[in-house]
Amino acid sequence: MSRPTRRQVLHGSAAALAGAALAAPVAFADTAAAHPADGHGQAAGDEPSGGHEMPMPFDEMYQGRHIEGWPADEEGGQNGGHHSSGSHAEHRAGQAGPHDGMDFVVRIDNNDLHVMRNADGSWISLVNHYETFTTPRALARAAVRELQGADLVPVVTG
Amino acid sequence: MAVRKNQADLTATEKRNFVDAVLELKRSGRYDEFISTHNAFIIGDTDDGERTGHRSPSFLPWHRRFLLQFEQALQSITPSVMLPYWDWTADRTPSSSLWADDFLGGDGRSGDGRVTSGPFAFGSGKWPMNIRVDGRTFLRRSLGTGVRELPTRAEVDRVLAMSVYDAAPWNSSSDGFRNNIEGWRGPNLHNRVHVWVGGQMTTGASPNDPVFWLHHCFIDKLWADWQRMHPKSGYLPTGDTPDVVDLHDTMKPWNDVTPADMLDHTKFYTYV
Numbered sequence: 545m546s547r548p549t550r551r552q553v554l555h556g557s558a559a560a561l562a563g564a565a566l567a568a569p570v571a572f573a574d575t576a577a578a579h580p581a582d583g584h585g586q587a588a589g590d591e592p593s594g595g596h597e598m599p600m601p602f603d604e605m606y607q608g609r610h611i612e613g614w615p616a617d618e619e620g621g622q623n624g625g626h627h628s629s630g631s632h633a634e635h636r637a638g639q640a641g642p643h644d645g646m647d648f649v650v651r652i653d654n655n656d657l658h659v660m661r662n663a664d665g666s667w668i669s670l671v672n673h674y675e676t677f678t679t680p681r682a683l684a685r686a687a688v689r690e691l692q693g694a695d696l697v698p699v700v701t702g
Numbered sequence: 703m704a705v706r707k708n709q710a711d712l713t714a715t716e717k718r719n720f721v722d723a724v725l726e727l728k729r730s731g732r733y734d735e736f737i738s739t740h741n742a743f744i745i746g747d748t749d750d751g752e753r754t755g756h757r758s759p760s761f762l763p764w765h766r767r768f769l770l771q772f773e774q775a776l777q778s779i780t781p782s783v784m785l786p787y788w789d790w791t792a793d794r795t796p797s798s799s800l801w802a803d804d805f806l807g808g809d810g811r812s813g814d815g816r817v818t819s820g821p822f823a824f825g826s827g828k829w830p831m832n833i834r835v836d837g838r839t840f841l842r843r844s845l846g847t848g849v850r851e852l853p854t855r856a857e858v859d860r861v862l863a864m865s866v867y868d869a870a871p872w873n874s875s876s877d878g879f880r881n882n883i884e885g886w887r888g889p890n891l892h893n894r895v896h897v898w899v900g901g902q903m904t905t906g907a908s909p910n911d912p913v914f915w916l917h918h919c920f921i922d923k924l925w926a927d928w929q930r931m932h933p934k935s936g937y938l939p940t941g942d943t944p945d946v947v948d949l950h951d952t953m954k955p956w957n958d959v960t961p962a963d964m965l966d967h968t969k970f971y972t973y974v
Binding site for chain 1: 744745838849874875885892
């Protein structure tokens, strides 16, 4: 499966509008508490993931927590300083193949939140594993609400 | 014959024996091994990769085997204990006897969601959260908050009427009975109940809440009901499907049991 270019993502406007409408009640909840950490994070991060387009990176404060996300295989970029090793360590050892290039790193206060993309393009996280979200950003915000201030811890899978 | 009962019909002694056996498994460390196993499969099962415990045809036989193993562990403590099931179409409010202090304990308190009553409350000291996704060490619930309503009997009947077990691409986007009961499609049965309970039940470490077993026992019963309604409909797929457990493939983590071995629950228990 080939990964779409950023331009393709940005031009997926029909899917973007539909996705944004669905995501709105979750993604824009408590916007008063959301302070974009930089100029481009707020708008870009709301690009929905409908179909198989890779969502855009995001980086913001939400309810007092620093949430950020970016495609796992993106080199350099805004988060070039810390790579996704922590997130991949939670996967089965050495997993690559079909997911390569399809994973998205999400962090809350610098701790990895394990996320997964569903076949229909929606997303789930380890914190909310039985409900789907339109974007990793909506998923991160839902996790912040669920955590109620608690820190994520490294996942133990025995 | 071993009989699995509706939790609403358990005697006080049956409830106490079940709770005591669960607490003993926790004390000995065996309970947490079940949580770890479930969490590992939740993370490892992916729609376009290998998938065994969830979002795949083997969701039902995998959990049937998982529950059998847990039930056998309980019976190593108290031989008469059987898993009860929670029919959430009938017992659908926080005032159900399921959530009483002599059984699973109640809803979480407002603010932090902490369960403060019953045998699994943090204050009892007997129910630590050792396998967890965040720093909180107490059992949490938020009944009816993440989603307002549990599935109705009519919604269950609509899914039971689906005559095809599962369909390509054998994942969370499939049509058929399995994906509709799992909840990624249709009225959303199994997934929605996890969300309705809230707390650890919404996470990959959902067996931290003992209600996990009663919920999945009812899902298992619904599979048995479906088989009786559709005697000509078998498990699918039956062979040569990459990343998916076919009828005669062995399932991880046991590697010695296939979906075919799990189809007839009456070898192990019956339902009333």
